Structures are given as structure tokens and as C-alpha cells.
Amino acid sequence: MKETAISSCYVTPSLSNEQFIPNHCFMYLVSGSMLVYDGSKEYKVKQGDCGIGRRNHLARYTKVPDNGAFKKIYILFEQEFLKVFNDTYKFTAKNKKTVNAIISLTKNKLVENFIQSLTPYFNEKGIIEDEFLQVKRTELLLILLKSDPELANIFFDFSDPEKIDLVAFMNRNYMFNVSIERFAYLTGRSLSAFKRDFEKVFQATPAHWLVQKRLEEAYYLIDKKNKKPSDIYLDLGFENFSHFSYAFKKLFGHPPTQLSEAKKTRD
Numbered sequence: 001m002k003e004t005a006i007s008s009c010y011v012t013p014s015l016s017n018e019q020f021i022p023n024h025c026f027m028y029l030v031s032g033s034m035l036v037y038d039g040s041k042e043y044k045v046k047q048g049d050c051g052i053g054r055r056n057h058l059a060r061y062t063k064v065p066d067n068g069a070f071k072k073i074y075i076l077f078e079q080e081f082l083k084v085f086n087d088t089y090k091f092t093a094k095n096k097k098t099v100n101a102i103i104s105l106t107k108n109k110l111v112e113n114f115i116q117s118l119t120p121y122f123n124e125k126g127i128i129e130d131e132f133l134q135v136k137r138t139e140l141l142l143i144l145l146k147s148d149p150e151l152a153n154i155f156f157d158f159s160d161p162e163k164i165d166l167v168a169f170m171n172r173n174y175m176f177n178v179s180i181e182r183f184a185y186l187t188g189r190s191l192s193a194f195k196r197d198f199e200k201v202f203q204a205t206p207a208h209w210l211v212q213k214r215l216e217e218a219y220y221l222i223d224k225k226n227k228k229p230s231d232i233y234l235d236l237g238f239e240n241f242s243h244f245s246y247a248f249k250k251l252f253g254h255p256p257t258q259l260s261e262a263k264k265t266r267d
Contacts, residue, residue: 019060019176021101024077024155025053026140028115032070035062037235038101039173050105052144054154055079056161056186057101058176060235073115075137079158085141086156093156103154110143163188166197174213177237180206214238215251222259229256 028050036043037060045051053059063070105111118136121128128136144151169187183206184194198206214236221227233244248256 019058020178020182021053021055021057021059023079024055024082026075026077026144027051027053028073028111030071030073030115032072033064034070035064036060036102037062039176041100041102043102043104048107050107050111052103052105052151052154054101054103058173058178058186059101060176062235073118075140077137077141077155081134081137082141082155083158085138089142091145091152091156093153095153095157103151105144106147108147110147111140114140114143161186161188166194167201170198170202170209174210175217175235175237177234177239210237211247212251215248218244218248218256219252219259222256223263226263229260 029045029047031047033044033046036045039058043051114136118128121132121136123129141155145155164187166187170183173183173186180194181191184191187194189197195206198204198209202209204212218229218232218236221232222229229245229248230241233241236244238244238247245255245257252259
């Protein structure tokens with residue numbers, strides 16, 4: 001039998017570094033705890049919690065250090081699957097617009113029973129074979145919609161992002177490590193239109209502004225909030241510490257560790 005890709009449904013000790021949610025997904029935390037940040041709100045997720053990550057939104061996941069195992073069940077709802085599902089069950093979306101990237105779900109017996117029912121279907125790699133997955137995903141989606149019919153407005157909205165206010169969006173989301181093309185798409189613009197509009201309102205190219213904005217925030221966090229450089233660079237959208245340190249020194253004339261040491265001396 002053909003197996004689904006591991007990103008569709010699995011129990012895993014690790015999390016993806018992807019900070020963009022390309023498809024709606026259901027997540028149930030089997031063990032451990034983590035923080036999820038969506039640009040405006042931080043969610044504390046603990047064992048037994050579940051929720052929906054919304055398509056075309058940004059989110060960052062951080063495991064909370066503890067001594068226990070970290071495992072989650074992650075089920076993906078691609079657009080093709082949702083369209084086929086809705087052709088069968090005929091739910092109606094009312095196009096109600098909400099901004100939250102994460103939807104916390106209230107615990108209920110149906111979801112708990114569903115999670116328990118998955119156990120026999122996982123193979124040794126934590127994957128559910130494709131034929132079983134389609135049935136189980138359909139079952140889960142029916143449970144979610146029965147528990148909260150308003151979710152139809154999210155699952156069955158197949159539209160692309162509309163053109164939105166550029167300044168508000170970028171000031172809220174500049175710390176997410178995603179491409180310029182992704183920022184353009186999420187603001188409802190082609191890449192060329194995004195660059196043109198961006199330079200008009202910010203008087204800088206997107207790449208230059210993003211680095212400057214992130215470094216200024218880094219300086220503030222180190223100097224005013226006593227944060228360690230090694231603790232903040234990932235949260236500010238930098239992929240590695242050496243790149244962060246190099247860019248920081250280029251802008252401010254000294255590496256972030258020097259500022260951190262100077263701050264300790266002053267205090």
C-alpha cells in the first residue's frame with residue numbers, strides 16, 4: 001500500500017522550522033509543551049491541547065524545555081482534500097474574516113476518542129498509510145465541524161489573500177523568517193507590486209528594511225531587556241548566529257556579545 005508523506009499525519013519528537021502555514025492543519029499535543037507565536041499573540045500549548053493552524057498565516061513554534069518526551073499528532077488538510085470533502089458534504093462558508101493564525105479547540109470526547117482510534121494505524125515510522133489516512137481525515141473533519149460549525153468559514157474559504165495594509169502587516173510580522181515572495185503573497189500583491197509599494201511607504205527595499213528592523217529590535221532587547229544574543233536571534237528571523245552577529249556589527253560597529261557584556265558591566 002502507498003504511504004502518505006510524513007508531513008500529513010504523524011507522531012514526531014521534532015517540529016518543522018517552517019514559519020508559514022501553507023495548508024490548514026490540526027495538531028494535538030500528545031506530550032510535552034510548546035509556545036506558538038503568530039505575530040500578535042503567544043499561545044502556551046500543553047499536553048492534551050489541540051488546535052487548528054490556518055492556511056496562509058505565519059506562526060513560530062518553540063518547544064518548552066523539559067525532561068519529558070515531546071510528541072504531537074499533526075494532520076494536514078490540503079486544499080484539494082477540502083474541496084473533494086465539501087463536494088460530498090456540502091458545507092457553506094459565509095466568508096467571515098478572522099485574523100488569528102491559531103484556533104484553539106475546546107476539548108471534547110469526540111476528539112479524544114478520535115486520537116485514541118489512530119494508534120493502531122501508525123506504522124513504526126509514525127506514518128499512516130494513505131488509504132487509511134483519507135478515511136481518518138474525513139472522520140476528524142466531520143467531528144470538528146460538528147463541534148464547531150463556524151469552522152466551515154475557515155476550511156472552505158479557498159480564496160487567496162486580499163490586498164491589505166502593508167505598514168501594519170510588516171510591522172507585525174517582520175520577525176518571521178520567510179521570503180520576500182511570501183510577504184508579497186500574504187499582503188495580496190505580486191512581487192513587483194509589493195516591492196514598489198514597499199519602497200513607497202518605507203523608503204527602503206524590503207530586504208534592507210527587514211534586516212534593519214530586526215537588528216534595531218535586537219539592540220533594544222539586549223540593551224533594555226537584558227536578553228542574551230544567543231537567545232533572540234532565531235526569534236528575530238535570523239537563520240544562524242554568525243549571520244546575526246555579522247549584520248549587527250556592520251550596523252552598530254560592534255558584535256551583539258560586546259553590547260551584552262557592556263550591559264552587564266553597567267548594571
